[in-house]
Amino acid sequence: xxxxxxxxxxxxxxxxxxxxxxxxxxxxxxxxxxxxxxxxxxxxxxxxxxxxxxxxxxxxxxxxxxxxxxxxxxxxxxxxxxxxxxxxxxxxxxxxxxxxxxxxxxxxxxxxxxxxxxxxxxxxxxxxxxxxxxxxxxxxxxxxxxxxxxxxxxxxxxxxxxxxxxxxxxxxxxxxxxxxxxxxxxxxxxxxxxxxxxxxxxxxxxxxxxxxxxxxxxxxxxxxxxxxxxxxxxxxxxxxxxxxxxxxxxxxxxxxxxxxxxxxxxxxxxxxxxxxxxxxxxxxxxxxxxxxxx
Numbered sequence: 548x549x550x551x552x553x554x555x556x557x558x559x560x561x562x563x564x565x566x567x568x569x570x571x572x573x574x575x576x577x578x579x580x581x582x583x584x585x586x587x588x589x590x591x592x593x594x595x596x597x598x599x600x601x602x603x604x605x606x607x608x609x610x611x612x613x614x615x616x617x618x619x620x621x622x623x624x625x626x627x628x629x630x631x632x633x634x635x636x637x638x639x640x641x642x643x644x645x646x647x648x649x650x651x652x653x654x655x656x657x658x659x660x661x662x663x664x665x666x667x668x669x670x671x672x673x674x675x676x677x678x679x680x681x682x683x684x685x686x687x688x689x690x691x692x693x694x695x696x697x698x699x700x701x702x703x704x705x706x707x708x709x710x711x712x713x714x715x716x717x718x719x720x721x722x723x724x725x726x727x728x729x730x731x732x733x734x735x736x737x738x739x740x741x742x743x744x745x746x747x748x749x750x751x752x753x754x755x756x757x758x759x760x761x762x763x764x765x766x767x768x769x770x771x772x773x774x775x776x777x778x779x780x781x782x783x784x785x786x787x788x789x790x791x792x793x794x795x796x797x798x799x800x801x802x803x804x805x806x807x808x809x810x811x812x813x814x815x816x817x818x819x820x821x822x823x824x825x826x827x828x829x830x831x832x833x834x835x836x837x838x839x840x841x
Contacts, residue, residue: 551773553600553638553639555634555636555637555639556584559641562657565588565594567585568586568587569583569584569585573597578684579599581599581600581602582598582600583595584597596641596642597642597644598642600639600640601638604702607679607680608685609638609640609710611631611680611682612767614679615677615768616631616661616769617631618677618769618770622664622668623664624663626662626664626667626668627658627763628762628763628764629765630642630644630645630760630763645755646657646742648758650756650760651759653759654762655790656756656762656794657762658794659792659793659794662749663763663799665744666743666744666745666777666799668744669742674694674742674771675694675695675742675770675772676692676699676770677769677770677771678694683748683819684748684814685824686698688704688768688770689707690704690770695729696737696742697733697737699822700733700772701731701733702730704815705729706726707722708728708822709722709723709727711822712821712822717829718821722833723831724794725840729814732839732840736808736811737777737812740774740775740802742771743753743771743773743774745767745771745772745773745774746764746767746769747767747772747777750780750784751784752784753767773812774801775801775802775805775812778792778809779805781805782815783807783816798827810835811839816833818832
């Protein structure tokens with residue numbers, strides 16, 4: 548066992564009578580350090596797991612990811628696969644390793660049907676939010692339960708990030724005021740929808756091709772919210788096929804015209820990217836705010 552290997556993981560490996568064979572860095576960890584662990588049982592069988600670490604960060608971020616993965620795993624039967632949680636302690640999260648493979652011929656069909664099934668999972672209380680705050684990238688997402696979807700998105704999505712952006716001088720007071728006016732108009736601008744289980748950070752980089760060429764989701768920022776908000780984010784950076792949208796629409800209750808509302812939902816993610824990555828996203832924020840707040 549390497550001297551600097553995380554103590555909670557080293558302890559777990561010992562308790563399971565496993566031997567560490569290899570620890571290989573994995574790409575794609577913008578926030579966390581991610582490694583593939585190869586372990587061996589006493590019988591000589593090999594086990595592959597994924598270790599995520601966030602040194603110096605609060606354990607709550609990995610705890611939130613664990614809770615989100617567990618919620619997705621327990622959603623509707625035949626919904627999309629996610630890595631199963633093995634254990635989480637401190638700044639370490641140990642996950643099932645989904646071995647990559649070439650996409651199946653019906654990959655996009657499976658993705659569309661699977662997401663539609665996931666969006667059939669409504670919160671027990673019919674409310675918006677989640678049992679814990681989650682994180683979209685490194686940004687905290689407040690998830691206090693709220694009965695009104697427009698109020699939830701206004702107070703716990705747009706206003707929270709607009710306030711942080713103003714405090715960091717990333718937006719002007721004028722843009723901030725426009726966002727507040729936009730929030731007041733959300734009930735007029737967006738249709739009422741049930742609170743359904745969302746991945747919360749669904750861009751193409753968080754969709755992988757797992758075993759047998761099947762789609763799987765990673766790195767969630769889970770909460771119960773509007774399905775249209777999830778669909779809107781899939782359009783931000785591309786990577787989702789026409790077939791995916793065609794199948795999703797045929798297997799869900801998504802309302803007509805959701806594409807026309809996508810920018811308004813994505814204002815939240817543009818504000819988040821402005822906070823995380825800086826001024827390149829300022830133009831998108833101003834464009835959307837100007838269009839909707841007039």
